[in-house]
Amino acid sequence: MLHSVRVTSTGILLVAAMCVAAPAFAQGPAVPAAAGTEAAQDPQAALRAQIELLRQQLEALQQKVAALEAAAEVPAGAAGAGGPAGALPVYGSTSALSKIFNPDMAVIGNFVGAAGKNTIAPIPALHLNEAEMSFQAIVDPYARADFFLSASPEGLSIEEGFITFPTLPGGLLMKVGKMKAQFGKVNTMHSHVLPWVDVPLAQTNLLGGEEGLNDSGISVSKLILNPILFLEATGEIYNGDNSLFKSYKRSDLGYVGRLRGYRDVTEGTNLDLGTSIAYGHNDAGPDSTTRLFGVDATIRYRPLRRAIYKRFIGRTELFWSRRQQPAGDAKAFGAYVSGDYQFAQRWFAGARYDYSERAIDASLKDKAGSFLVTYWPSEFSQIRGQFRRTIYAEGPVANELLFQFLFSIGAHGAHVF
């Protein structure tokens, strides 16, 4: 706006200047060369009068421009209005400009504590389980990039780091890098968005633990447009070396496929269904493979008018694992059912039931039940308590109280639904 006003005022000045020049030029030839001094003075007086007139006109115009400028004040924050006052900090010799292109950065602390006895899968009494650092930005007009680095007692690792091409021809969405495979629901979630302190037993037993199916690879997904529901098909190829699969040679890749359907039932209720498959070589031997099949269902209820006070998410996932091993195929099944209910702006209550056989030996069956309470001081922090009773296949029963403090600083991008 300011720019155009400036252009206009320059234009007015130019026109004004031309107006001053033009009459003088036009009058030149009209004055006879042999005219007397009086005649010569007369045009000069006329000229002066005209200049005076033009000066007045110019003044009037300038006033008008000033008035226009005042009326069209540059809105705060718009281009040309200046940003937040003060220079950006400059460290070392880099220019301040480089800070502008910095990615959105955030750090999320995940502090977990445990009380009670667990002889099978103990976790420390108090520990900072993870500090997740995220760096997210648009790369160029064609892609965006997301990095999630995870610092944990085991060291620093790349939890995810991928580039997304959202606008490929044919309506394809492609991701390349290290990422959580699109297998089911829990496997795709970062620990800070899980509705529990831990992960379900089925994830631990059949999908390779909390880390799960997380590998380097290429993911391509497409919307299958139809008038009935949201339908998305995803195909992924991975290096095949992760906590579930093992790659013995370059051609031992891991494959994941997923079909997801979603439909709004009412404006506040929706249903989300998915089925996933995964295939890769396992650690039993170069010729042994693991096939995984999963089904997931989520129902969500969140009334729009009271969205910040009330919601319910019911979720279940079922996994079937078929693992080839020298002693014969192991066919294991695992599942969980969970419900989370928000009953006040900052309060959530939840429960989960787990059942899972072990991938290596399906005759070993673990069961667990959990109750949870979560409190959100704000959007950026969360305190959670989980009572968990686990009955392990080996016999011991573990009654544990897990608690968690999650806290986030910086600009963390929104999560996929």
Place this chain on the structure above:
Amino acid sequence: MKRFFTTAAGLSALLLIGAAPSRGATLNVVTATQDLASIAQEVGGDKIKVTSLAKGYQDPHFVEAKPSFVLILNKADLLIVVGRDLEIGWLPPLITQSRNAKIQPGSAGYLDPSQTAKILEMPTGTLTRAEGDVHPLGNPHYWLDPENGRRIAKAIEKKLTELDAANAAVYAQREEDFEKRLSAAEQRWKGQMAPYKGLKVVTYHRSWPNFADAFGLEVIGYIEPKPGIPPTPQHTLDVINAMKAQNVKIIMVEPYFDTKTPDSIAANTGAKVLIMPPSVGGVPQASDYFKLFDTDIAMLTGAIKAAGAK
């Protein structure tokens, strides 16, 4: 192994199904909120088809990023956002998942009219989240000033002309007409509010600075102690005391907030709680941008008369 390849083949076949969505002659416009939808409809008329993602009775900060929105965005020719980080919690992943090159930020089909609007409460000095869920780019509820309504319309007209030059004259004419009608209505609204210039009110969230600025209200406090932080007993007491001291008789509450605390404050101060829609569609009668102000002004003036506020 064979079974795997069959499945893989099946999946790749699925990937190939689904041709590019067919597009009609009208521009498919998607807006983040119903306010923008209403203004876009005024400018675009029957040359565009408008869909709003969020409903007016929904808190625009907390909209669920539902996959059904992905389908809507997938077919959009133009996406109009409120901007100023209002939709930061839900819109960016939807845009990424939309597989629609036209509406990616920075593309021709992405419009943020806040760039030319009058924005209030631009933070100055140090900014931390100790202030609550603050908006670092200024208050995003800027559409509640008719002046910004005109600026939004102007921005939309410019964008529609850019995307659909054939109908430029229609858009220009409709935009001019909208501005004229809005200015006339604004005169009327300001006239209705003129007797109460400087009226002190309390609001739940910081949704109303532009409205207060336009119609001469003075917001002396908020039910929320800080943006996004629910009311605390101490803060509620402070609000009650401030309202008593300054004889404040009006509490404005957005339709998506709980009225328990406002009601108890009202009981203690003799004030009236108004469930005032900050957006088109917030209540059924606020069905377009004009009726939004009609509704709000009528509610306000009615309550002032009833409560005898000054």
